[in-house]
Amino acid sequence: MGQKVNPIGFRLGVNRDWRSRWYASPQEMPGFLHSDIEIRDYVKKKLLFAAVSKIVIERAWNSIRVTIFTARPGIVIGRKGAEIEKMTEEISKMAQGKQIKIDIQEIKTPELDAQLVAENVALQIERRIAYRRAMKK
Structure with a gap:
């Protein structure tokens, strides 16, 4: 290993x-x-x-x-x-x-920054949005 x-x-x-x-x-x-x-x-x-x-x-x-x-x-x-x-x-x-x-x-294009995308998805999940919908947006 x-x-x-x-x-x-x-x-x-x-x-x-x-x-x-x-x-x-x-x-x-x-x-x-x-x-x-x-x-x-x-x-x-x-x-x-x-x-x-x-x-x-x-x-x-x-x-x-x-x-x-x-x-x-x-x-x-x-x-x-x-x-x-x-x-x-x-x-x-x-x-x-x-x-x-x-x-x-x-940051000109925040949708291409991994940290910002992850924080956005986490915030949406905290607000009880369906995780599949959050991942697509």
Whole structure:
């Protein structure tokens, strides 16, 4: 029997990219990983209905860039950028005062994004729509 391979790790660098783009010493690695998970959980919870596909985190010496890929950038940005500013302040508190930059990337065709399609089907099933009808739409 063969060994089981993680499908995401197997495809990294070929047809998929890393979700965290930074390098750290072995002593800093656990702290950065926990910080990344905390930031991702906060953004997903805050933008539950904004159709967020993925969140990419890049780190430099004293700054963090968070790129949010979404099908609805208007919900993420808010009126006059108010939502982005609030989110930047909250993430800055989590990251011990490092400089935070949030970028928003719009997904032009959300029906081709696997994550968004899966979330849409799950939402329809939660609303008690027949699963065959949800899969066809």
